[in-house]
Amino acid sequence: MGDRYEIRFSGSGGQGLILAGVIFAEAATIYDEINAVQSQSYGPEARGGASKSEVILSENVIDFPKAQGIDLQLSLTQESCTKYYKDIKPGGILLVDEDFVRDIPEGDFKVIKLPIIRTASERIGKAFVANIVATGAITAITGKVRIESVEKAVLSRVPKGTEEMNKKALMAGYNMAKTKTAA
């Protein structure tokens, strides 16, 4: 269990965070051949509420499928950040949308703030690709999965006709996080 790397995608129901988790897990396990498990937790509502999707990566077989100590948590909403941040392990990373998560919790973790939703709506032109922008950012920050693999997974999972937009969104998130973490 020692080499588990746990990522949690959290936000509001309808933001596509389960899909983001699925894409990331598919990139890891189908294209990069790392063991991965993706699970999700959601309430009865289809929209709204706090929603989360978790991806666990490991070189070994993954038995316990849920996160126990989060290495990286993404939060696109204040509610999901406040509700879930306590599971971040010491020295972990909290990645937040800088416009929507204003009240940053305190703890033994590194905070990275990025304008994820703003990038999706202003640079790509569609707020609903924020999940893909975030996936690009997580790919850059974790360095666990190749960006080419994530791109393949994105293209295999998004609706036909939206491929170019999603590719742009992925790279926007990836480059934004690269610039931010290099600074």
Add this chain to the structure above:
Amino acid sequence: MGTLKLLQGNEACAEGALYAGCTFFAGYPITPSTEVAEYLARRLPLIGGVILQMEDEIASVGAIIGASLAGKKAMTATSGPGFSLKQENIGFGMICEVPIVVIDVMRGGPSTGVPTGPSQSDIMQCKWGTHGDHPVICLTPAYVQEIFSETVRAFNLAERYRTPVFVAYDEIVGHMRERIEIPDKGVLPVENRRRPTCSPSEYMPFDDTQGDVPPIADFFSGYRQHITGLNHAADGFPVNASPRIHTDELRLLRKVEGNRKDIIRYETVMLEDAEIVVFGYGVSGRSGKSAVELARAEGIKAGLFRPLTIWPFPAEEVAELASRVKAIIVPELSLGQIVLEVERCAKGRCEVEGIFRVDGDPITPDQILEKIKEVG
């Protein structure tokens, strides 16, 4: 090499059904099982199969019983509240010896309970949900790959023993995604029911001189069938007399109980020198496996028994373990169901301790490790 895919447990179940030759699905949607139906709704029409959304759960079982009697491999999928409603026709399937597969993706209950949360509290309903003495086969996979292979096995057992077979797994493994390899055709065995070789005029659908599993003819194939929920004679017509009822009821149970070795499957981890054993299935079995690894790393002699067949219950195996270990720990997402069966088989020869959880989260490896240390 088969095909590698990242699939959800429920999708793997649907793939398993297709691999086994299922061409008919009838159901009524219910969280957390709906993806089984959704996946088959996309795939079955492409191979000339049928998917029907029925008016309710009991009708769904009626539909698959009809399809199976017409010679098709048929399945339904549901969750606890729907499983309760299906019980009447499941009993009908048992007494009429109809090969069908029923998937139960377990969520919290009773009643509507927690639709999106995991549970393992239908496990006694699998055994005793329908009334009367009846044969029960219930498989309990824990990994996405296993949901695929155990669904294939469920169809094989249904065909081999001419009886309904359940596959029961919790919401967590139903909804989680893992990489699976879908084997090429021919890699996993796929069985078909024994059909009559006699002439139509000689055929009797419940002729026990043909063995405990009489051949079954397809409806509309020229062989006369009579199907009734009443106890029946060899020709299928009602009978209300001894000794036929007694011998036939015994035969129904014997089909399963007499073939335990063929039906019971399980995984064990480090049981040889184990002093404390975790007995867990489904997601609790996965937690158990991690807990055993943690315990071993601390020098504690722990082992795992993870049943893939929960009914018929691996009674002999549990009895043997109980005679040589200090304690058996039973983690389950209920307030204590399968632990009773473990206690029954242990007969007081070792300590049996349950860990129960019904708050929507799985039992963690740390929770189990703590219990291992407590009893150790």
